[in-house]
Amino acid sequence: MKVHVLFFARARDLAGCESVEISLPDNACVGDVRDSLAARFPGLAPLLPAMFLALDNEYVDDRAAMREGCTVACFPPVSGG
């Protein structure tokens, strides 16, 4: 399945782009997105364990199941306020 990944803040700087499409097996989970991003973006890889991966606007853990066409946002700890 195709998954749309968005990057924010320092994750965007390290990835060098705002978003990317990745292909994953049909039974993929969010942890597979993390692995895929680590392989594709070496500059981002060291900090990926500290990044949040939000699935369709919700915080999830790496076991969460992906769906065709879903959006995953990759971002570091937040600092609003």
Added chain:
Amino acid sequence: MPDPAARLVELTREPIDTAALLAFVNTPECGAVVLFLGTVRELTGDKRTVALDYDAYPEMATSKMHELIDETVARWDVRRAAIVHRLGHLELGEASVAIAVSCPHRRAAFEAGQFLIDEFKVRVPVWKKENWADGTTEWVHPGLEGT
């Protein structure tokens, strides 16, 4: 808080109109209004800030701001609530975030306002980038300092 008009959630690139927020939350059934402003501070330890840039994941940030208000009205007798966060470039002293709540009595208003800003800062996907006085810039990501 069943009336959807009783809440205001917004991300804006304009200066925050605090008078409009106070007018929004003020209602005759309430005897207490609390307004919190987060403002751009010059000193962090011994480092000097000249400006901040804020960015957000707007869809998720808006969703999380609504979620925070849902939780707040479930815990306190809040009749109206507003959360506004500014994005873009902010100079020293400007307000980056405003939270306003109104309640019949003050204790609930203080507690609800404190809850909203505390939870905002750990849950809502908004980020600040420091523009330090030495000309460097740096995203602020709690826990990732020095990486």
